[in-house]
Amino acid sequence: MVILLSATGFAIDMGRIVIDRAKLSNALDYAALAGAQELPDDPEAAKAEARAYLVDNGIDPTLISINISEDRKTIELKGTKELQFTFIRIMGFEKTNVVGSSKVILGAVKSVKGGLRPFAVEDFDYSYGTVITLKQEGGDGYHGNYGVVALGGTGSGNYESNALYGYKGEIAIGDEIQTEPGNMANVSNALKEYINSIPDTFNNFNRDSKRLWTVPLVDSLAENGRGTVVVTGFAEVFVESIQKKSGKIEINARFIRFVLNGEIDQTVEDRGTYGIKLVN
Known part of the structure; x- marks a missing residue:
């Protein structure tokens, strides 16, 4: 029974990693797309807009790097989100970091x-x-x-x-x-x-x-x-x-x-x- 419960708990926490990774990826995508609207004229406004979207999606912007290319036509976000485990703490695992990134480019419309x-x-x-x-x-x-x-x-x-x-x-x-x-x-x-x-x-x-x-x-x-x-x-x-x-x-x-x-x-x-x- 203990083995069964441990396996179930492990599966649940591993599933949460997959879900949180997807949520982080989506939040970074939306933030990058929002920031790109301000390029190429105002890179600082682009960063501010991206950070605002991160906050709205429950992501700590201090954990996310925002880089804009020299020509101001690319914005890239990379970062992590901490996940506290629920069930596998009994196995000695308390938390992990899920990692995500997103890049958006600007190009002339055809x-x-x-x-x-x-x-x-x-x-x-x-x-x-x-x-x-x-x-x-x-x-x-x-x-x-x-x-x-x-x-x-x-x-x-x-x-x-x-x-x-x-x-x-x-x-x-x-x-x-x-x-x-x-x-x-x-x-x-x-x-x-x-x-x-x-x-x-x-x-x-x-x-x-x-x-x-x-x-x-x-x-x-x-x-x-x-x-x-x-x-x-x-x-x-x-x-x-x-x-x-x-x-x-x-x-x-x-x-x-x-x-x-x-x-x-x-x-x-x-x-x-x-x-x-x-x-x-």
């Missing part, structure tokens, strides 16, 4: 599903944080112009829905999309009122701010009327203001670095819009 705005930006080397004036008519030969593009359909109704709420479908690098000609003044008015009613500023906004837009980068905007352009990447902008000048819409925005929910491709050129991936 596709965006949901939320893409119907304003294509001609691909160029831009500076983060600089105010860019995006004018309505595209293809006049200087960088920063944008053109309206048809995502999932054509016409003012589709354009208005995509402009206000983002396209619900998926667009990937290499896809061909059509430009959307026409002034669409009524949509421009609704968009201006919507954005200008949001009080966020560039120095004070959250990740869910409605002033944050994901836009497609394209190979060229030298199209007259409806034409086809090729998606070369994606950019994230903070919209500072929308105005109408000479009957045409003008958007003042700043390009920012931002983490999206998107599939990554390490071979794609870094444009500051990232997806994240667990690589344990």
